[in-house]
Amino acid sequence: MADGRPNAGISGENLLFLTDEQLRQGIEAMFFAYRGFTADPDRILTDLAYGRAHHRAIHFINRAPGTTVNNLLNILGVTKQSLNRVLRTLIEDGLVESRVGKSDKRERHLFLTEDGRALEGRLSDAQRARMRAAFRDAGPDAVAGFRTVLEAMMDTEMQRTYTRLKESGA
Amino acid sequence: MADGRPNAGISGENLLFLTDEQLRQGIEAMFFAYRGFTADPDRILTDLAYGRAHHRAIHFINRAPGTTVNNLLNILGVTKQSLNRVLRTLIEDGLVESRVGKSDKRERHLFLTEDGRALEGRLSDAQRARMRAAFRDAGPDAVAGFRTVLEAMMDTEMQRTYTRLKESGA
């Protein structure tokens, strides 16, 4: 539980990367990096009176056009009331279009409009620029490790969602 | 701007890891992983009628006992009013102690009480357990890459803060 630098070579393998101190550094790295991760889109969004919730909705509608509300709910992990508030403003503002389902008319399929895609592009460009710089600085091996650790950190349900999205876009 | 799999070997080096699709996967990995990252402490906190803001305050007070309010403000990146609301409840509940500074009596130095350290331990244990599992699954090389990319993703100011904390704890 305490730290320092104990157990300098247990079990033959070098497990120094699993000390509490290393884990704490990982935790703090996540905290500070996530701030950077959201900083650039946040700046664009506040000018438009939108928030991160709008960004997330726009991102995943762009990622999976025609997705249903229920599907989006599962991806985002919020309540329908929360999502609905966000979607309503996006639809009113003409960034998202909601079409009644053909086979199942209860479902609404969500699409970005021209304007919606334009905003999505601005937000993505900003967020990707930082990610690109970080990836380039770190190099391909580091990027592979980055992704491996993040995947292992997800809830298993989210791992599946993430993998499904990943494969649909490749 | 579009994707697919273009430019399959520009500039001699293999830059496939910098395609928009790769970056988008990185973005989504951050999103889903951060959910996992906060999930376990969040469960503990809701039972106690605390939120993530309380966790963050407790974490960094534990990390740097005796820190001033101003210093904490810089680390957390929120307004003093926001932090003050959180600190007040923690002090009222006997988890944090605020001592007037010796040399500069305007400053308040913050410490965790016995109870505060107990809660910090519970929260840290929960968060570290997931991080440890992820690190172990991914292996030391992946962990090194993970940290490299996260550091590169931070604002430069936060990089300095992160490094300072890291070195103070090693």
Added chain:
DNA sequence: CTTGGAATGTCAACAAGGCTGACATAAACT
């Protein structure tokens, strides 16, 4: 010694975006 500014606290008001609960509607399923 006075005054300016820094560090802190506090009050008030507000907004975003989570949440729960209740209820309505339409469509699909059994």
Added chain:
DNA sequence: AGTTTATGTCAGCCTTGTTGACATTCCAAG
């Protein structure tokens, strides 16, 4: 016909962020 599903909506609550205004305390420079 009755139940379940998908969605929307209203009302209300909480946390946590914001701004603005103002008080207090106290160091430090003039």
